Amino acid sequence: MSRKKTPKSKGASAPAASALPAANGSRPARPGTGRPGPQARPNGPPQPDRPSLGGGDFYDVAFKVMLVGDSGVGKTCLLVRFKDGAFLAGTFISTVGIDFRNKVLDVDGMKVKLQIWDTAGQERFRSVTHAYYRDAHALLLLYDVTNKASFDSIQAWLTEIQEYAQHNVVLMLLGNKVDSAQERVVKREDGEKLAKEYGLPFMETSAKTGLNVDLAFTAIAKELKQRSMKAPSEPRFRLHDYVKREGRGASCCTP
Ligand SMILES: Nc1nc2c(ncn2[C@@H]2O[C@H](COP(=O)(O)OP(=O)(O)OP(=O)(O)O)[C@@H](O)[C@H]2O)c(=O)[nH]1
Numbered sequence: 204m205s206r207k208k209t210p211k212s213k214g215a216s217a218p219a220a221s222a223l224p225a226a227n228g229s230r231p232a233r234p235g236t237g238r239p240g241p242q243a244r245p246n247g248p249p250q251p252d253r254p255s256l257g258g259g260d261f262y263d264v265a266f267k268v269m270l271v272g273d274s275g276v277g278k279t280c281l282l283v284r285f286k287d288g289a290f291l292a293g294t295f296i297s298t299v300g301i302d303f304r305n306k307v308l309d310v311d312g313m314k315v316k317l318q319i320w321d322t323a324g325q326e327r328f329r330s331v332t333h334a335y336y337r338d339a340h341a342l343l344l345l346y347d348v349t350n351k352a353s354f355d356s357i358q359a360w361l362t363e364i365q366e367y368a369q370h371n372v373v374l375m376l377l378g379n380k381v382d383s384a385q386e387r388v389v390k391r392e393d394g395e396k397l398a399k400e401y402g403l404p405f406m407e408t409s410a411k412t413g414l415n416v417d418l419a420f421t422a423i424a425k426e427l428k429q430r431s432m433k434a435p436s437e438p439r440f441r442l443h444d445y446v447k448r449e450g451r452g453a454s455c456c457t458p
Pocket residue numbers: 272273274275276277278279280281291292293294295296297298299322323324325379380381382383408409410411412
């Protein structure tokens with residue numbers, strides 16, 4: 204299989220031949236600044252991008268993943284932890300509009316590029332994010348285990364996802380901030396119950412310690428890769444089973 208190249212997320216444009224907006228991946232975009240939205244596809248599910256050559260890392264196939272959930276649940280921190288292996292402690296800077304970062308993963312010998320869209324959880328940016336759902340191949344839906352309201356919002360987020368995303372989008376529920384054991388108000392079992400109700404894979408994560416963060420993105424990449432292969436030679440990848448088997452408990456150990 205021939206290899207494509209991906210531009211670096213900072214200071215580079217997204218590949219021209221893909222449906223990705225040409226955006227600088229390092230800065231939040233403001234609504235109404237002219238950044239083009241994702242191209243609408245008239246029929247069928249979104250296809251993996253096969254962009255043209257640019258500077259940067261090689262990859263075989265690319266997918267778009269969106270992070271959604273209430274403001275403050277830790278979407279930006281989760282992405283920064285995954286991309287840079289760091290935690291954004293200190294003052295909470297709420298995302299404005301939408302932002303993205305790229306990361307190429309090696310999934311069973313194939314280079315899978317994830318373009319990860321970090322959306323603003325604040326209500327006032329909702330119409331901006333709606334435009335991006337349609338092109339998303341996967342969604343990570345987050346709540347904060349120390350914030351009951353963010354857990355209660357999950358149903359509303361699912362309704363929104365149903366309305367705006369592709370019907371076969373890969374979806375995973377994440378309960379973030381499990382490092383904050385003292386402040387926890389949403390039990391693990393409550394998250395599991397909700398996920399079961401909606402048939403979603405579920406994990407608890409911590410952007411602070413890194414617990415299950417790489418795993419969440421790797422699981423998504425594996426599922427998307429498998430789906431994109433016309434005649435997969437490997438045994439069928441099962442997202443639910445993988446997440447259940449590989450996910451660590453909050454009290455388990457240092458990741
Ligand atoms: N203890 C702990 N704090 C976290 C974790 N993830 C994020 N935070 C903190 O929670 C606050 C909000 O994190 P963000 O990642 O900015 O939240 P967001 O979901 O991107 O919020 P919006 O951009 O407004 O939608 C920040 O102060 C972070 O430091 C985590 O896993 N553990």
